[in-house]
Amino acid sequence: MNKKPPQTIQDSQTGRERQGKNVGVVNLGCARNLVDAQAILGHLKRHGHHIVGIEDSEIAIINTCAFVEEAKKESIDTILDALELKKQGKLKKVIVAGCLAQRYGSQLAKEFKDIDAIVGVQQLQKDGVADQVSLTPAHFAYVKICESCYNQCSFCIIPKIKGKFVSRTAASILEEVKRLDERGVREIHIIGQDITAYGMDLYREKSLARLLKEIVAITKNIRWIRLLYTFPAHVTDELIEVIAREKKICKYIDMPIQHISDPLLKAMNRNITQKETLALIRKIRNRIPGASLRTTFIVGLPGETEENFYELLRLIKSARFEKVGVFVYSREEGTPAYQMADQVPEAVKKRRLDALMSAQQEISRSLQEKFIGRTLEVLVDEEQKGEQGVYLARSEYDAPEVDGIVYVRSGKRLSPGDFVKVRITDAYEYDLAGELA
């Protein structure tokens, strides 16, 4: 769900080979798409093509996102830009991949006759992802453990786009993690649409907790293991226990709750009630004190009344989540919610979004201020451009791209991938700043 700016992708790892074309990939959407783009690049390289920046390429591959209206628009704009380059003779071929291609392939082919190929989403192999071209900095990596989604939320098109839920075998995941560990990676992100459903197809039970214990046991260099995205109805006591006990697992729980009002939870098909959700939040808070709880909400699902909305506002004020994202409901063709009566007017959705965001801003500011004077361990991502001695880093409470940054002032030279202790001196709405402790 989290959006990132488009990235043009270039392989800096190997020299050019003799045959093959110059291919550039533009990746749109979330971290899961990034993993797919890595697989596309791996495939191209194995077939002798050269991975270059989009500006130097003969063939452009656009890995699209179609999660909501805004993402679709961005994908279309990017395709149009590439087709314009083709018209000017700067590109020879334009290939469209990913969710938009999967969902609207025939319309795209009809509408944009100059597209050379439409290839849809990358199917995850149960036995693993073959060699990928890494698109992340050398010190962190994403490990996708399952593809598509086990759930059928009424507003979401993903299960339709991605098809059947598939878990990777534990053996193939552990092999990948081992390789990353040997390469000196310091942080891994365990990703999937719903990683808490991991194993329900393959092993007939929720197997994430067991997998995490095995990952912890085989890793030496990897110091942080971050879990990206858990589904409230599938979070087990065993999983909470593993997160609480294992030092390497970040005390960071990304758990989209989406709503708290019972009629809305039911309409969304979230398989959980308000009472169960509140009990789960309490359990996490009690068992993992200090954990950073990130969640997302959707306002304006058809039928959401003012009363339903106020329940949500009250939850935001009382639960004091460390990080919150709010989305306005986007009416997606092909989803059950598309047909629902009582669509909420756009102006009402917008008012509700603003009310939640402004309530959260105050909470966020006061939670951030509590870090002042504390010493945090952070992972250095890079030196700030144009500011010698200032580094951009993250604590275990921050995922890359979506959360805040810790600005570190240091007289000592630091490198990406270093873990250092920082005394926090300043707090901003999302970011922190401090000096080497």
Ligand code: SF4
């Ligand atoms: S959990 Fe629901 S919202 Fe998230 S990807 Fe699955 S179906 Fe979509």
